[in-house]
Amino acid sequence: MTMVAETMTAKSGSGARRLLSGDEAIARAVWESGTRVAAGYPGTPATEILESLAQYSGLHTEWSVNEKVALEVALGASMAGARAFCAMKHVGLNVASDPLMTMTLTGVIGGLVIAVADDVGQSSSQNEQDSRYWGRFAHVPVLEPADSQEAYAMTKRAFELSEQFETLVILRLTTRVCHVKALVTPGERVERRVPGFTINPARWVMVPANAKKRVPLQLERERKLAVFGESFDLTIDEPGDDRRAGFVVSGPAYLHLREAFPNAPLIKLGLSYPLPLERIRALAATVDKLVVVEETEPLIEGELRAAGLTVYGKDILPRIGELTADIVGPAIRRLIGEPEPAAPPARGPAPSVFPRPPTLCAACPHIGVFHTLFAMRRKVVIMGDIGCYTLGAGHPWHALDSCISMGAAMGMALGIDKAGGEGDAKKAVLAVMGDSTFLHMGMQGLLNIVYNRGNVTALILDNRTTGMTGGQNHPGTGHEIHGLAAPQVDFAKLCEALGVKPERIKVVNPYDLNGLFRTIRDEIKVPEPSVVITNQPCTLIGEFVRREAHQVLDDKCTGCGSCMDLGCPAISVRERAEKHTADGEAFEATYTQIDARACTGCTMCVAACNHGAIQPIANTAAAGSCC
């Protein structure tokens, strides 16, 4: 029975089955495999792999400062003979690609598996990329599970393959593997001996003379893997009676395809690189048309064409997003000339409902920053970065002008500064990034600003967590992945060490809107690098202290709407009315209210209100009782 089929058989009441997400299933398999070191950096949809792994004992699990470091940590452990694991989102592998492209030459000792999660459908990423390219680029095997049980089984096999062929192995995931919960039957951990590091310069010192000798070995390994793939049992041939089309399919697209075509013959690739060409040729010989169903780029398709096969693929299927049954079904039916099944009765147009974009939380310290930047909008160029604070680009602040890759704001700000554009002559250049982002890849950019005498004001939004991905610890939080105390970096001292003058480093409370405004205004006037660090914690972490809820006093509210401009989701419009100024001019007054359950008493709105109409609820009640 195949792995996939196993998950699909409902065994009444079996106690061993567990409902696990793909991420949790992988963590379980990593632990069972006797892994000693696991490292990664948070990133949707891969974050929960390490979070889940941190709950197991018997191995070192860490949040590394970035993915490159994480992979290097894993490589070191493997060199010492330990099984090692690394998890990251797709763009993380771009960051880690430098060690990747050379460790493929050295190979590994202890099994080393990299789980890389592509955000197919782009639910929360800056791009959609097919990370399987990295496997081809680095000449390393790529495994593609479809669901939790397969993710579990393939992770275990990945470690074996890694040791058998002395290569790192890429486990390629997509959002629909990571974040789907399905039934898994787990096993137990098997401990493994860790022999320790053996000095071997020819193997580990990749100077040209040594590295050159390893290139043929790498190619030879790839050839052997191709042979191995022809009989790999996690690549599954599923016969079928419907010969009009046969499929080569990988990853969760398999499940969607099977849903649409239960009887089609297919090869479900476990190892999607290198390809089992002979097995695919054999299938091709028995079907009218061969179709490749893969997410997202035509990698397999291209290789099959190069091997001389006639295939269909991205000519009939989309190259972006998920290949769900309702997308695959009609496309294939058109190809084989089968009419669409009778559509269910028309349901009328989809209801139109307002959008509900994500917003910053009530009392989020980033609100103070973007409210302030909005106030100086015409005088600044604001290079931004990736995190919750990217929401500052949206309504109502519109005060963030870019988001490219983690840490990029520093370099881009310097570039804008040095370009000396005519339109920017009277503007100051800002770089805005979160604490986790700064430690991931922003420090180097700041050093570069200092070194190259840039005139940039860097804002580091220190909310003591990696907020966007759900609140992970990092070296600035004082805690490690298990929540235990860890050395805490001092951002001000760090910036000073990078060469920013001590008098140009300001730590401010972002809730103090006036103070924040004055600090940024003063720093952008100074023609040298400055750093402004905000110091209030994310509202979703333990450190955050909730204070008295506030309310709008209706008799004092003039309807000016200033508090609405803050963008706090706890403040909403109670009433709009047409009013007239003293000289008879009509304007729309916006009377507001505060949701007392959502308000945490940060008091930013108190500062934003020019009429003293916002006060703590308790205060006003007390005032009321004495009257």
Added chain:
Amino acid sequence: MRTLPFLNILVCGIGGQGVMTAAEILAQTASDLGFDVKKTEIAGMAQRGGVVTSHVRIGPKVLSPVIAPGQADILAGFEVAEALRWSDQVRPGGLIVVNTQRLVPPVVSGGLYAYPDDPLAQLKATGTTVTAVDAAEIAATLGDRRLINSVMLGAMACALPFPPGALENKIVARFQAKRPELAVLNRQAFAAGSGVAQ
């Protein structure tokens, strides 16, 4: 093997409302009863007040984790405009269980968009069976806003292929050991939800 029915449940709402927990409890219950089950959600930035949906598919054998467009048997809407947003995903003859609470986002409050006048009436006009429950009010009366979840599960319980008590016991089991007082409250919330549906 006894034949198990197939069911597609779409749970929708806003980040922080407990959509994912409700879906998790449905999936767990199904799994305990011997069903195959898959649960998937897209909640990229859900914590930030965005839209959350979770697909729960249960049956003898579940392939794709995604409910095909228009193929949900049950839509559980944790907010009335959200239920309306996803209402075209319900198959003809399906069921909509909706929390009538209105949660107005900043873009509406700020005047950029309008909130539908009577989303419940629009839901009823789709011709689908609608169970409307003021889950927020019931939860508030019981003293804890987080009980919305159990009220909603109670309101959909009679439409599920589970034996009586299975779903309720699964909810209660989450609290029994550590917070017995919450177990009692959740039982009350579940019963209140079931009462509305009858």
